[in-house]
Structure formats: structure tokens, C-alpha cells
Amino acid sequence: MSDTATGRAPLLRVEDLRVWFPIMSGVVLDRHVGDVKAVDGVSLAIARGETLGLVGESGCGKSTLGRAMLRLYVPTGGRIVFDDQDITSLSERELQSVRRRMQMVFQDPYASLNPRHSVGRIVGEPLRVHGVVPRREVSGRVRELLEVVGLPADAANRYPHEFSGGQRQRIGLARALALNPDFIVCDEPVSALDVSIQAQIVNLLERLQEKFGLTYLFIAHDLAVVRHISDRIVVMYLGKVVEIAPADDLYENPLHPYTLTLLSAIPIPDPEVERRRVAIRVEGDLPSPANPPRACRFHTRCPFVQETRCAEEEPPLRTIDGHLVACHFAEDVRAGRITPRERPAQFEPASMPAPRTLPIG
Ligand SMILES: Nc1ncnc2c1ncn2[C@@H]1O[C@H](COP(=O)(O)OP(=O)(O)OP(=O)(O)O)[C@@H](O)[C@H]1O
Numbered sequence: 001m002s003d004t005a006t007g008r009a010p011l012l013r014v015e016d017l018r019v020w021f022p023i024m025s026g027v028v029l030d031r032h033v034g035d036v037k038a039v040d041g042v043s044l045a046i047a048r049g050e051t052l053g054l055v056g057e058s059g060c061g062k063s064t065l066g067r068a069m070l071r072l073y074v075p076t077g078g079r080i081v082f083d084d085q086d087i088t089s090l091s092e093r094e095l096q097s098v099r100r101r102m103q104m105v106f107q108d109p110y111a112s113l114n115p116r117h118s119v120g121r122i123v124g125e126p127l128r129v130h131g132v133v134p135r136r137e138v139s140g141r142v143r144e145l146l147e148v149v150g151l152p153a154d155a156a157n158r159y160p161h162e163f164s165g166g167q168r169q170r171i172g173l174a175r176a177l178a179l180n181p182d183f184i185v186c187d188e189p190v191s192a193l194d195v196s197i198q199a200q201i202v203n204l205l206e207r208l209q210e211k212f213g214l215t216y217l218f219i220a221h222d223l224a225v226v227r228h229i230s231d232r233i234v235v236m237y238l239g240k241v242v243e244i245a246p247a248d249d250l251y252e253n254p255l256h257p258y259t260l261t262l263l264s265a266i267p268i269p270d271p272e273v274e275r276r277r278v279a280i281r282v283e284g285d286l287p288s289p290a291n292p293p294r295a296c297r298f299h300t301r302c303p304f305v306q307e308t309r310c311a312e313e314e315p316p317l318r319t320i321d322g323h324l325v326a327c328h329f330a331e332d333v334r335a336g337r338i339t340p341r342e343r344p345a346q347f348e349p350a351s352m353p354a355p356r357t358l359p360i361g
Pocket of ligand 1 (some may be wrong): 021036037038056057058059060061062064065289
């Protein structure tokens with residue numbers, strides 16, 4: 001089990017968590033022919049008050065991991081422990097009191113808001129369902145919640161389509177806050193918004209965290225956003241964690257080859273820095289999580305792959321310089337003793353040293 005590396009007690013931890021989706025075949029889909037291994041043996045902990053960023057390319061299992069933490073899926077294996085309570089196998093009824101304390105904010109606020117309901121009804125719904133405040137107090141509480149997320153009180157009488165994307169995300173947040181949660185999974189909460197609006201929502205999330213002592217799992221594919229808001233960042237590849245590190249450390253001193261390739265894909269605004277840096281490209285598509293490569297899952301696309309260990313032995317997560325890294329050769333890659341297999345011609349001068357760190361702006 002990884003510790004949180006923050007010195008604070010974990011609010012939530014998962015141990016060897018697996019979420020597999022069965023693949024069924026046959027005329028009436030009654031033959032189990034395999035599994036999509038969306039999350040496959042993930043162990044990590046999130047400290048109280050921490051924001052843990054989660055990155056990785058589309059389909060690597062980020063949303064599935066976030067949803068499983070909220071027990072929206074029944075895990076195939078492993079454990080989920082929330083505030084010292086094992087919630088892995090709780091029934092829906094037993095989960096009710098825990099559910100209040102865990103919420104989710106979605107990428108597309110519009111799709112997650114019922115267009116036929118007024119904002120007041122949407123935000124007040126969790127209060128009514130859980131009966132946490134007397135009915136006559138619901139509208140007052142809704143007004144408070146709208147104010148806290150920066151919406152005018154009269155928003156309660158209007159409908160989602162009357163609001164912009166950023167305002168809709170504020171409505172989603174007001175609803176998520178209604179039950180005073182401790183933990184919120186933010187699943188790409190700003191990916192659908194304009195850049196200028198993204199900053200406003202990220203700042204709002206930070207203010208709310210401070211005000212209410214919230215703990216976030218922040219899922220993103222935008223590495224710049226996730227760096228800004230996260231205390232630590234988890235990099236996932238094909239259902240597994242490949243690196244966990246404090247946010248700035250991950251960007252300044254990435255240790256896993258996959259993290260290097262992710263960072264290497266970010267454009268750098270400074271042309272001088274851009275010219276000097278070494279491009280490390282990852283080739284091809286993400287392999288199928290139904291049939292992942294054996295041993296190191298990244299070995300089929302890794303520019304630093306070494307025969308034959310990478311294809312034969314699964315690398316455990318181990319600690320190097322305060323990072324947790326799952327690569328047999330992380331030290332050699334960092335020291336430049338192993339150089340990337342393929343590089344575009346413009347990066348090939350013989351004097352070019354292998355990258356120690358990649359400047360990313
Ligand atoms: N309910 C489901 N049934 C079957 N397969 C699923 C289900 N949900 C997700 N998957 C599969 O599990 C894998 C991981 O999906 P997931 O949505 O967790 O990835 P992601 O990293 O969040 O991607 P994205 O950024 O595109 O949302 C994918 O191959 C996906 O097709």
C-alpha cells in the first residue's frame with residue numbers, strides 16, 4: 001500500500017483495486033468471453049484536504065477508478081476504505097450514509113442537469129431525497145448554496161438552458177455541495193469550458209476546498225490544469241498506476257517513460273525552450289484493456305523498452321526520489337544511460353545529451 005506522502009491521515013484508500021467489465025457473447029449474450037480490465041490492481045491513498053490529480057490518455061481507466069471510489073461500481077477485487085470504513089462490499093442501503101459524504105462533478109454539466117427542472121429543484125433535490133433539512137428550509141439552503149458558488153439567488157427559478165457552460169458547472173457544484181460532502185470526484189470538470197472560464201472554475205474549486213475542507217480526486221487530460229490544482233498527481237496507463245509524485249516534482253523530474261511522453265507532448269510557449277527540448281513520442285494506439293500486454297503494459301509503446309525484462313517481468317511500484325514509479329529502468333532513463341529508441345531527425349545531433357528532465361515551460 002502506498003502512503004499518501006503528505007503526512008496526513010488518508011480519507012480514502014484503495015488497495016489492489018480491480019474493476020473489470022465482462023465481455024459477453026452469444027445470441028442472448030450469455031457467454032462470458034473475457035473482461036475489459038479498466039482498473040487492474042490500483043493501490044493509492046488520498047489525504048484529507050488533498051487534491052489528487054489523475055491523468056492518462058483516454059480509455060486508461062480514470063473515470064472507472066473515480067466512480068469505483070464512490071462505489072458506483074462493485075469492484076471485481078481489492079478494497080475501498082473511506083474514513084476507516086471498508087465500503088467494498090456494502091449494500092446500496094448500507095451505502096446511503098456514506099454516499100452523502102462523497103459526490104461527483106461531471107465534465108458536461110448540461111448532460112448531468114435535468115433540463116426540465118428549475119435550478120432550485122436540481123440543487124435542492126439531494127436535500128429532499130436525504131431529508132437532511134426540513135422541507136420549509138430547503139429553499140433557503142438552496143439560496144445559500146447558489147451564493148457560495150457565485151450564482152445570483154434568482155437563478156433558483158431559472159432553467160439550465162438559460163445558463164452558460166461555466167454557470168452550469170457552478171450549478172453542478174452547488175448540487176454536489178448540498179449534503180456537505182467530504183470527498184468530491186471531479187471528472188474532467190473544466191475540459192468542456194473555454195480557457196478563461198476554466199480558470200474561474202478551478203479557482204472556485206480551490207476556494208470551496210479551503211472553506212469546507214474538501215478532498216478532491218481531480219481527473220483531467222489537460223496537464224497544465226492538473227498541475228495547478230493538484231498536490232500530488234497519479235499517472236495511469238491501461239488500468240494501472242505508473243507514477244505518483246508531488247505535482248511540481250512530476251513535471252520537473254518525471255521518472256516513468258510514459259510520464260515523459262505525456263509531458264513531451266505539451267507545446268512550450270517559449271520557442272527557445274521548445275527548440276532545445278527532446279521529443280519523445282509514444283507510437284500507436286492504446287492497446288485494448290481486454291487484452292493488455294503482459295509484464296510492463298507500456299512495453300509495446302515505450303521508447304526506452306529493454307529486452308527482455310520489460311516483456312517478461314511486471315515492474316512493481318517502487319520509491320525513487322519521493323516518487324512511486326513502476327519501471328525497471330527508471331534510474332537508467334533519468335541518468336541518460338538508456339536513450340529513446342526512435343527520435344525524429346531534427347532531434348538527432350550526436351552531441352545532444354539524453355534528457356534528464358524535460359523543460360515544459
Ligand atoms: N460500463 C462499462 N462497460 C464496459 N466497458 C467499460 C465501461 N466503462 C468503461 N469501460 C471501458 O473501460 C476502459 C476504461 O474506461 P474509462 O472511461 O474509465 O477511461 P478514461 O481514462 O476515463 O477515458 P476517458 O478520458 O475517455 O473518459 C475503456 O476501455 C472503456 O471502454
